[in-house]
Amino acid sequence: xxxxxxxxxxxxxxxxxxxxxxxxxxxxxxxxxxxxxxxxxxxxxxxxxxxxxxxxxxxxxxxxxxxxxxxxxxxxxxxxxxxxxxxxxxxxxxxxxxxxxxxxxxxxxxxxxxxxxxxxxxxxxxxxxxxxxxxxxxxxxxxxxxxxxxxxxxxxxxxxxxxxxxxxxx
Amino acid sequence: xxxxxxxxxxxxxxxxxxxxxxxxxxxxxxxxxxxxxxxxxxxxxxxxxxxxxxxxxxxxxxxxxxxxxxxxxxxxxxxxxxxxxxxxxxxxxxxxxxxxxxxxxxxxxxxxxxxxxxxxxxxxxxxxxxxxxxxxxxxxxxxxxxxxxxxxxxxxxxxxxxxxxxxxxxxxxxxxxxxxxxxxxxxxxxxxxxxxxxxxxxxxxxx
Numbered sequence: 001x002x003x004x005x006x007x008x009x010x011x012x013x014x015x016x017x018x019x020x021x022x023x024x025x026x027x028x029x030x031x032x033x034x035x036x037x038x039x040x041x042x043x044x045x046x047x048x049x050x051x052x053x054x055x056x057x058x059x060x061x062x063x064x065x066x067x068x069x070x071x072x073x074x075x076x077x078x079x080x081x082x083x084x085x086x087x088x089x090x091x092x093x094x095x096x097x098x099x100x101x102x103x104x105x106x107x108x109x110x111x112x113x114x115x116x117x118x119x120x121x122x123x124x125x126x127x128x129x130x131x132x133x134x135x136x137x138x139x140x141x142x143x144x145x146x147x148x149x150x151x152x153x154x155x156x157x158x159x160x161x162x163x164x165x166x167x168x169x170x
Numbered sequence: 171x172x173x174x175x176x177x178x179x180x181x182x183x184x185x186x187x188x189x190x191x192x193x194x195x196x197x198x199x200x201x202x203x204x205x206x207x208x209x210x211x212x213x214x215x216x217x218x219x220x221x222x223x224x225x226x227x228x229x230x231x232x233x234x235x236x237x238x239x240x241x242x243x244x245x246x247x248x249x250x251x252x253x254x255x256x257x258x259x260x261x262x263x264x265x266x267x268x269x270x271x272x273x274x275x276x277x278x279x280x281x282x283x284x285x286x287x288x289x290x291x292x293x294x295x296x297x298x299x300x301x302x303x304x305x306x307x308x309x310x311x312x313x314x315x316x317x318x319x320x321x322x323x324x325x326x327x328x329x330x331x332x333x334x335x336x337x338x339x340x341x342x343x344x345x346x347x348x349x350x351x352x353x354x355x356x357x358x359x360x361x362x363x364x365x366x367x368x369x370x371x372x373x374x375x376x377x
Contacts, residue, residue, distance in 0.1 A: 006360050006363075006364075007353075007356040007357065007359075007360050010341070010356060010359055010360060010363070011341065011356075014334060014340075014341075016340055016341065037367060038363055038367065041363060041366055041367045041370055042363065044312075044316065044370065045316060045331070045363075045366060045370075046335060048312070048313050048316040048317075049218075049222075049331075049332075049335045049336065051309075051313065052218055052221075052222075054214050054215075054217045054218025054219075054221055054222075054336070055213060055214055055217060056213050056214075056216075056217040056231070056234050057231065060231055060234055060235060061206075061209055061210075061213065063235070064205075064209065064235065064238045064239065064242065065202060065205065065206055065209075067239065067242060068197075068202050068205050068242045069202050071242060071243075072200050072202060
């Protein structure tokens with residue numbers, strides 16, 4: 001290839017020239033058989049390359065998509081926790097400090113065992129208090145100055161008797 | 171953005187002009203459909219480049235997976251401000267060059283002779299739109315000869331040709347990926363064309 005236009009022909013063929021340069025090449029092509037032949041070969045090779053079906057096998061794409069999905073699941077389950085911790089580090093740090101303070105206040109080292117015992121007995125103490133209140137309460141008087149239990153039972157007995165009386169009449 | 175992509179058909183998303191940067195942003199947020207669209211978009215140029223460069227379907231498949239796995243693994247650190255096409259093409263170029271270096275003494279069978287599951291005879295990997303059987307035959311014969319002529323080219327010469335054709339990059343962009351001056355890229359292609367012309371001259375006489 002000896003023509004000085006040989007590289008320019010490439011730029012011309014692939015549309016990398018401005019109008020003025022294109023015009024110059026067109027004029028040159030009219031008189032240069034070598035460049036004409038080059039252009040012809042370029043067209044043939046391009047046609048050949050165009051006809052090539054370069055599609056990747058479907059299973060390759062599917063495999064890659066599966067891999068990407070797996071990574072997404074991991075990212076959302078685990079990665080996001082770390083990502084959030086690091087991206088909101090101020091909030092994370094202040095939460096940690098607060099948690100440490102709470103721990104230090106409520107679970108001091110060498111805590112008083114008796115105090116802890118009292119705390120653990122709090123339920124039974126409350127039960128005792130409730131029972132004593134129950135004992136103090138006066139159940140003897142009802143709304144009509146009678147024993148609540150007697151009043152209720154008496155009423156029931158009266159009702160049963162009246163029902164039976166009605167049955168006999170019928 | 172993510173919502174838009176999920177609603178729309180993947181091919182529509184390409185046709186309505188969703189940019190690579192937008193797709194990558196969506197994929198970073200967890201939209202794997204965006205990844206699928208990107209892969210579909212770059213599948214043909216990358217795979218054609220790989221097949222033409224390594225001339226072995228199984229090896230091309232391995233490299234194809236390697237390239238996109240690299241993308242999937244490094245997606246969080248990828249800066250979408252960069253031009254994605256140039257990034258993925260550079261990864262593809264490096265993968266092929268690494269492969270050549272590692273397999274210096276390994277001789278691959280050409281596509282025609284490869285017996286891999288996904289490989290097909292060259293005549294079957296071509297689009298034949300000619301209705302007449304004799305035309306198909308002639309076209310296939312020419313394609314086969316051009317393919318053979320392509321094999322004579324050096325890796326560097328073939329690569330510039332393929333990059334320019336399948337990737338649609340300008341010579342300036344090709345030079346950037348290859349890390350050579352633009353004049354070198356042009357000279358490689360010019361020499362490649364010269365060799366092809368000689369080979370195809372014989373083809374013309376033979377066919």
